[in-house]
Amino acid sequence: MATVTAPNVDKATWIDLYRRMLLIRKTELQLAKSHQRGDVHGACHTYVGQEAVAVGVLAHFSSRDMVFSTHRGHGHAMAKGMPAEDLIAELYGRVTGCSRGRGGSMHLFSPEIGMMGTSGIVAPCILQAAGAGYTFKLTKESSVSAAFFGDGAVNNGAFHEGLNLASIYKLPVLFVCENNQYATEVPFSYSAGNPHVANRGAAYGIPAIEVDGNDLLAVYSAAQIAVTRARRGEGPTLIECKTYRTRAHSEGMTDFTYRTREEVDDWKSKCPIARCREAILEAFGDEEGVTGAWLDEIEDEIADEVAQAHANAIEADYPEAEDSATHVFAEPRESLLPLPSPADATSEKSFVEATVDALRFALQRHDLMFVMGEGVGERGGSFKTTDGLYKLFGGERICDTPISERGFIGLACGAAMSGSRPVIDFMFADFILDAAGEIINQIAKVQYMSNGRIKMPVVMRGCIGAGHSAATHHSGSYYTTYGHFPGLKVVVPSNAYDAKGLFAEALAGDDPVLFLEHRELLTIKCAVPEQEYRIPFGQAAIVREGTDVTVVSLAQMVHKAAAAAEQLAAKGVSVELIDPRTVAPLDIDSILASVAKTGRLLVVDESFGPYGLGAEIAAQVSGRGFDDLDAPIKRLNGKQAPTPYSPVLENNNIPQVDDIVAAIEELMAE
Structure with a gap:
């Protein structure tokens, strides 16, 4: 000493x-x-x-x-x-x-x-x-x-x-x-x-x-030594x-x-x-x-x-x-970026490649933006989420961490409070459960408790979802959990085009965002414009227009629901497929508009059913659009069980295309 x-x-x-x-x-x-x-x-x-x-x-x-x-x-x-x-x-x-x-x-x-x-x-x-x-x-x-x-x-x-x-x-x-x-x-x-x-x-x-x-005097002297060292x-x-x-x-x-x-x-x-x-x-x-x-x-x-x-x-x-409910979120910033159509794209990119583009643009714009996570530095991240960025921005801004999720997420909170714009790459959503207190009690509440005087521009990104035999500690989703808490925004893209625009929006804002990426979608490619663009939160995408039944789904389930809709089209059933893209805020108005047209609603959600996204959507649609319903709202969820390892067990625990087809047919028979 x-x-x-x-x-x-x-x-x-x-x-x-x-x-x-x-x-x-x-x-x-x-x-x-x-x-x-x-x-x-x-x-x-x-x-x-x-x-x-x-x-x-x-x-x-x-x-x-x-x-x-x-x-x-x-x-x-x-x-x-x-x-x-x-x-x-x-x-x-x-x-x-x-x-x-x-x-x-x-x-x-x-x-x-x-x-x-x-x-x-x-x-x-x-x-x-x-x-x-x-x-x-x-x-x-x-x-x-x-x-x-x-x-x-x-x-x-x-x-x-x-x-x-x-x-x-x-x-x-x-x-x-x-x-x-x-x-x-x-x-x-x-x-x-x-x-x-x-x-x-x-x-x-x-x-x-x-x-x-x-x-x-003893305290004064000790602090003098410590402050001098720090400076x-x-x-x-x-x-x-x-x-x-x-x-x-x-x-x-x-x-x-x-x-x-x-x-x-x-x-x-x-x-x-x-x-x-x-x-x-x-x-x-x-x-x-x-x-x-x-x-x-x-x-x-x-x-x-x-x-x-x-x-x-x-x-x-x-x-x-x-x-009493002001300053939960920061005042929104106006986007000056045009929103190009996927049709304007000249190349195809994977989900991960699209987010790397968005992150590179943001790092170039914000000198106090930095990325932290295990292996995100020279290695480029376990899923290449920071590929090539270490060479461009150096180790202080693309920073490797020890296995210390609570530590570096709590650090991100203090960094944001003091003017930085941290991006935390936690690899898998299961890992940050160790840091739930820092997210829910600190990051989500600072803007409110400071009466809006302290901003919290923290983006926390990582993988969710089943489908790769990773078992129960690498397959969780938890988006409905975090969506429940005031002060947090929760984003769950289903494709590369949306991922780039939504990630850019998250990186540009002053609110904490959980950006959750389904593991099974990271390498899937689609048309993505080269330029920077932002997709506002709380605006659902109509993936497929239809007239008979509305299906709402997220992430990997969007792709399975689209496959189910193709099968049903051959049988004369017209499915309107809606991807909310963000869980918080949730675009309930687009869902209501679709239900007013179709009269039927199915929510397909890989996550557990009780207290989940489907329950929230059903409650809001019942409350505001009851007269438009021609049949009871139906939910199709993953089983209320941890995710198992064996592909046979894992596949049985989450909705598959055949399950979605059967659920829609049952709903049409109501």
């Missing part, structure tokens, strides 16, 4: 740091009182006792440096420059709060000052700070990012993955562990096989420093600050079932603010004006500032109720 030498700190700096700690402490005590009175509507995780950590570290941060924090983030926000009124108003649920009343105690956003967000989920901030570090690596800035987290987070996989990624990419990140001895109510001494957090840095090749987190391009540092929260985990919670009053009182005697005051008097007591009475006046000034902040916040307006 690195050693720390105390720097010379002048009087002005000491007083500034003292004032910052006082502001945090008095704000937190005001919030504790407000919680008791009911002015705070939800949880209130105070930072009392830990003030030296946030202040000591962030004293070295500029306005361009970024902070990512955890549920106990009040102190970090204020140390980064958030006014007390903005914090208090947020906990009061007012529109003047830092997150405009959307976040409360655990979700604080103020990107204007580099406070990029706090999370009620433990440990994602570690990955997000690494992502900001990756942005700074691309921009060649000397900026740094910091992740603040508790001791509980170091037993979480995000800690391992985040520190490892930061180490191998030499990212300018400070990982600051506030070891306050307890993760909620579980002692760190019990939950950790190695209770020395700083010792873990060596496992990742990262310098680590252990300091007394209640000693402001010089020497990579991340792990700092363990041993400290203690002297109030309950959250206001109103029982406090003395897992620790004793004597233990709390002992730590109160080590108060970082009292120790700072003593150090100031000892260092400058002989100078004119530096007296206990003068420091008391400073404390009174801070108390008045907090009282005024409380008074302003309690009088502020609540948000307008009708704004």
